[in-house]
Amino acid sequence: MTIEHELTCTHEPDFPVAVVHAAGRLTFATVPMLRNAGQKALTDQPEVLLIDVSALEAVDDITLTAFPMIARNGVETGTDVMLVGPGPALVEQLERLGVARQVPVHAGLAEAIAAHGRLPGPRRVELALPALPAATASARELVDQACTTWRLPHLADTAALIVTELVANAVEHAGTPIRVTVALRDRHLHLAVRDESPLPLERSGEDEEPGRGLLIVEGMASAWGCLHTAGGKVVWATLRREPKR
Incomplete structure (x- = not known):
């Protein structure tokens, strides 16, 4: 063998x-x-x-x-x-x-x-979006609703800003249909934006200044990264549900 x-x-x-x-x-x-x-x-x-x-x-x-x-x-x-x-x-x-x-x-x-x-739920919501500028508003609304449902109002603004930058980056550089996922975990709120582009992640966002969008994500998220898939990629970020002690 x-x-x-x-x-x-x-x-x-x-x-x-x-x-x-x-x-x-x-x-x-x-x-x-x-x-x-x-x-x-x-x-x-x-x-x-x-x-x-x-x-x-x-x-x-x-x-x-x-x-x-x-x-x-x-x-x-x-x-x-x-x-x-x-x-x-x-x-x-x-x-x-x-x-x-x-x-x-x-x-x-x-x-x-x-x-x-037996794990607590609901734990995950998703939304499919077209590659249009208006997708950022829909993604923010999804995050706001999830934070309200899961009683995480203290994370709502930060999570909405992060998902805005992730979606804006996908709209600008991938130009494919997008799927936004918000998941509740034991210690973190998890955000992910999936696109269908094989191109590497580009570091820019809604602003003209290159790299500023993902620098915002990097500065505000507990962790973030990119996973390449057979059909594109997933860019993710997490926020601690409770402040780090």
Whole structure:
């Protein structure tokens, strides 16, 4: 068996639940395949990504740190990441490395879905918009409504300004249909703007001064970034629900 066939990762895309089945031997040589599969699954922005590890053997313990990395990328896209179905040996490895404290682990798919369903909601709203200047006003209204519904009035103005700059950037440089997502997480409010352009992110906004729009995002968000997808890209930003102590 060749190295590239020691691990197989199959993706079942769906919304709100996506599943990646990882089967075979996880080694230093095959861990990039797992990371890539997780990244690809996150680009669809499901509410939860379940990684089925029931047929996975971790040959090198340290490779299991790929799971917290995928979970951190999930925070960026507003997606919860959970592991399902580990055997006794894998459970011991996950606990020994502390991975189980960073990524929820469940016995099976049904249990993981039930656990996700018990999380507080509503947790996510979306809006599809055309690449027109008026899209910024619609995106601000979506954010205002979400902050009101989720009782986060203290974040409304900042979130509205951030989403304005993200949408304005997409309208100006991508020129494709846009999807705006606002997601409520345990500690953060997550904003994302998805477009269908393969071009790299351009650093400009509503103003003529190049770079000012995303500099505003950079200065006001707790974190922000860009994920490239098969059909374009997702530019995201997060705001802490409570002030940092």
